[in-house]
Amino acid sequence: MDALLKVFVTNGYLMDALGVIGLGLLGLAAVRLSQRYRSWGGSLLASGAMLLLLGRLWVLVTPQVMTPELSAQLGTTVTEIISLAPFAMLTAGLAGVVWGLWGHEQWLRAER
Numbered sequence: 001m002d003a004l005l006k007v008f009v010t011n012g013y014l015m016d017a018l019g020v021i022g023l024g025l026l027g028l029a030a031v032r033l034s035q036r037y038r039s040w041g042g043s044l045l046a047s048g049a050m051l052l053l054l055g056r057l058w059v060l061v062t063p064q065v066m067t068p069e070l071s072a073q074l075g076t077t078v079t080e081i082i083s084l085a086p087f088a089m090l091t092a093g094l095a096g097v098v099w100g101l102w103g104h105e106q107w108l109r110a111e112r
Contacts, residue, residue: 016060023053026097033104041103048096055089062086 027049034042062083071079 020053020056020060023049023056027053030097030100037104037107039104039107041100041105041107043100044096044103045100048093048098048100051089051093051096053093055086055093058086058089 027046030042030046030049033039034046036042066079066082074082
């Protein structure tokens with residue numbers, strides 16, 4: 001097995017932890033940017049980063065929390081909503097980050 005593939009396969013939790021740490025750092029940087037410049041783009045960027053972080057954590061925690069017994073008790077509709085919600089959060093978070101970066105750049109351009 002290729003060494004890089006082995007790292008991705010056997011050390012999945014390490015990669016997940018690094019991804020969550022990276023998203024947390026992105027969120028902290030976005031909050032700092034928002035506080036420093038007081039731009040709406042920075043606030044939107046921070047909100048998008050937090051949605052990305054929450055969506056990623058949801059994806060990681062769901063397999064441990066959603067047991068077959070809990071799924072049977074909740075029903076198929078609620079189980080489907082719980083399984084699809086993180087993808088909506090990740091999509092909205094990415095849109096927030098991109099729109100926030102664009103908005104902050106436009107705001108800085110207007111300030112000059």
